[in-house]
Amino acid sequence: MPDKKIRVLIAKPGLDGHDRGAKVIARALRDAGMEVIYTGLRQTPEMIASAAIQEDVDVIGLSILSGAHNTICARLMELLRAKGMTDVTVLIGGIIPEADIADLKKSGIAEIFLPGTTTQAIVEFIRQRVAVA
């Protein structure tokens, strides 16, 4: 029997519309055999958390380039905790200053993928992480 497909929610929070990265990752994860749900643009943390529950995902991938990551992630992680979704792996891809990375990880973000990361590296990270969980 084949393994259950890994389910990933790719989300684009905040007001930014630059969705090239989100869409490329969505396609790369799908090509790697994962089940990918893309939220579309301008998702609030509330919308992302409820989509994650509804779709019963293993992974939430946030694409953030706008500098609004601290505000967005703090709220999202709080919502996920409140809803008991502590086993979901939350990843960020985008432009995140090094100075913010430690605090984001402390808040429960599993990994932050900066510009220049290969899609293969992200696929492998998710496979390992979800297999362990």
Added chain:
Amino acid sequence: MSPAERAWEQRTLEPTLAKSPDRNSDFTTVSSYPIRRLYTQADLEGWNPDTELGAPGAPPYTRGIHPAMYRDRLWTMRQFAGFGSANDTNRRFRYLLSQGQTGLSVAFDLPTLMGYDSDDPLAEGEVGRCGVAISSLADMEALFDQIPLADVTTSMTINSPAAPIWAMYLAVAEKQGADWQKISGTLQNDILKEYIAQKEYIYPPEPSMRMVTDTIEFGAKHTPRFNPISISGYHIREAGSTAIQELAFTLRDGIEYVEHCLGRGMQVDDFAPRLSFFFNAHNDFFEEIAKYRAARRIWCSVMRERFGATNPRSWALRFHSQTAGCSLTAQQPYNNVVRTAVQALAAVLGGTQSLHTNSLDEAWALPTEAAATIALRTQQIIAYESGVTNTADPLGGSYFVEALTNEVERGAWDYIERIDALGGMVASIERGFPQREIADAAYRYQVAVDQKQKIVVGVNDYLMDGKQIETLEIDGSVGDRQADRLRKLRADRSNAEVERRLTSLRHAAAGTDNLMPHLIEAVKAYATLGEICSALRQPFGVYQEVAIT
């Protein structure tokens, strides 16, 4: 192939290749367009230099739109800037002007681009981060404090709320005593590429196109030196398109705007001379130069043959260019200075009218003053030291450049015809056609980089460990300061007057009036951008895209 070339291939090339084969099996541009080993006269068979090249300043403008090109006047060095509050950005503007910049270009923050006031809950964490926060005429007044709008030209990168932001600019000009007939600048105001690529839209296509048409119509009457639109390929390219797609979708957007203006009853030569364009300057040097040259040739033909324009100023495609933000690497950021210089040189050799050069730190953040200065100096070095400005279209007549110009042009015409067949650009957007073409190209590029078929120095080859450079910190208090300003504004203005103006705007929006006069009255009463955009949401509705992945 000529007998001489065949002989060269057999006697000279083949023995060389036998000893030292090509590095790659194929050679392609950054857009994955195939490039041949050598270009000769054979690649220009049937090409007529009199009709297809012409002279600078003459149709079809392949060699540039000015007879003397940069010998009489250099391009405008226009650095895009904006962060924090209006006061913060005003200081940066005055610094850039003092350093020899010749035009202003405003970057607005995301809440402003989406038509939200700085104190809107949806603006939380985003105020002043990606640009300057402008919520009312009071902010616009602060932005241009001590900057005479009669003397400086200003470009404003704003799209869905372009009309109200322009109304604020015109109100500031009026308060400064600058004559609307004489002020000059450019409003981006290109909503079609928002649906296609950048995705900062509010309303659906139909009312959005009506607002664009309103601004073009208003501008033709009241601000004859202002470009009411900058039809933009930049964002299409940044979203991952090829050079040919960027060119084709942009020019087809231009056709769509012209058709809407004609539908309004305007005469083509009354507004076409003020249509302006904006292209990306990407890494692939010759592909970019071919793109700009092909753009002018296609637009000249569109204007003359498709729309019957008779004024040569309608035929000549004027464009701004910006180096490719998506080509900048977070790794080894000083390499970005070199990338930007090569890209800027392509824009200049392609005959740009104005240019923005990106700063080395922009893969990380908005630029520091020091990084922005190097970017400006890059343009000055090209202008004054490289010698490329001494003659018009120095590459004209090159077998490679002319052949590539022809091929890029043909590729763009193919797309334009496909979009025509789909019923135009709005219809194509509704079917997801350009969005899907771009997403496919973006994915193909990422795969090529991941598999090292394309080398990005410092990213997938020639790697180095390094510390992150110092970047610009945006003062986190800007959101709170803006909220205080807005509280004070709402307390000090006549709210009855604001309500009256917003009601009249709503009525006008439901009818067919040109909205510009209504918007100008509303902003002068200090109605905020958020209030205005929200008033228009009711008659216009909001747009939801079907995301294509």
